[in-house]
Amino acid sequence: MRRFLAGTTLIALLTAACAAGPARPARTSGAPACDPALDTAITAWAAAGFSGSIAILKDGAFECRAAYGMADAAARRPNTPETVFSIGSVTKAVTAAAILRLADEGRLSLDDRVGRILPRLRGPVAEATVGQLLLHTSGLNGTHGDDYERLSPDAAMAAIGTLKLAFPPGTGYVYSNSGYTLLALVVERLSDRGYRDYLGSAVLRLPGGRVAGGFWDGRPAAGRPHPAPYARGRRRMRRPVVRR
Template sequence: SVSKSFTAAAVLDLVDAGALALDDRAGDLVPGLGGPAAEATVEQLLLHTSGLSGSHGDDHVPLDRDAAIAALSELESSFGPGTGFGYSNSGYTLLALIIDELSGSGYREYMAAEIMRLPGSDGRIGGFWDGEPAPRGDKAVGLVDGAPAASLGDFAGPYWAMEGNGDLAMTASELAAWTAALFEGEVIAPEAVELLTGTVFDQGDGTSEIPGWVALDETAYGVPVYTVAGGGGDTGHNAVAVWLPETRRSLAITSNTSEITASELLDAIGPALAAGE
């Protein structure tokens, strides 16, 4: 699910370029889309406030683009758009379809060329867990229930069950560097970063949703942070990325076992790290 922060960055990059607006309806951007999904706005999809419920596909089960649009069109709504919060993988796949439609190059191509980059580097960071472009180097084997995971990055696709919501892979150092570059305005324009941090759904408990991230007040770690976490499924991996805006520091932690997760490691060291200890 850390992939969602990259998807959100791509969407805001396209907003900054004038290709779409946050209040555009998904049905006006993706031909053939119907049902409640068509009524959701880009902003609602980014903040998980669209009301969409259910799943459009299963991890590592082949799903092509047309079938994904058809499945998304069948999703129901659990609340009025913009009136509540409901985490939705399907909403982020719909955002990937919007990127695919409006980027002029296709979803994976746009992500690789424009978003999965670091300043001063002429190469892509990371890649897609399954398919191309793939990460460079060997992949760590995840553990599921203490045994090697079945998913090793060799799924042949098509990939639209996971595109946009959980499809990327990279090293922890790449993720930490990208997190810093994102919030410093070096991946997308500074104006797009301002839009990212200023597009908010307040949960009322010290946490707020922003596109692709969660904003936490000082309660959790002693200082405000932006964070995103994900894991589970059949890969056996989990990860968390953090941006500390007051000190402009980034952190990424990865784990290949549920026995000690990246989020648990963050909880163990986060307060001391935030305090500079």
């Protein structure tokens, strides 16, 4: 059930590759160009190690698109505004946007107990609210599966239901991947299009009908331009970083 969302660029969101390019990173600007002051600032950041792309939208239209650093340092291939990146746990922010949109549509309240929305969910986390899951204050601790482990909704809820809470909901903070899996299941249940379709049609829609990202589970190989996998310290990673 756990999936990663990969995006080209999101509104005013800097999407970084896992490592910078050379000391003087290449930069490819899209049209329209970014404000010179912003471009100067991000160019300086790129010289210090940032590698990725930026997009800013205003009133439904692109105000700025640009890319900085190297997609593949060995091949001297720079990032472009069309390069796709793994966004990892930035997926949580997109999932949160979907939850808040559903709340605006009146389909849920942030004070709703997650067990009311997902009646098959068992265990103490069922008493946590949607808002507590959003803020990592549900008490959920531990994990219910690996990143690429395929779980059905029922299997995911069964695994999460066995997790012990680190504290009663709302009384502390602990970062939780499992909490956001539950939020994805809430979106799946309450939207009329399912989690993937709802994000693509209601949350990630760009001007002209394109979407800012998609889902990828590692196969087949990503077809669009994507960065070579690196870790911090510019050490090459074994696992691909682009997921769409």
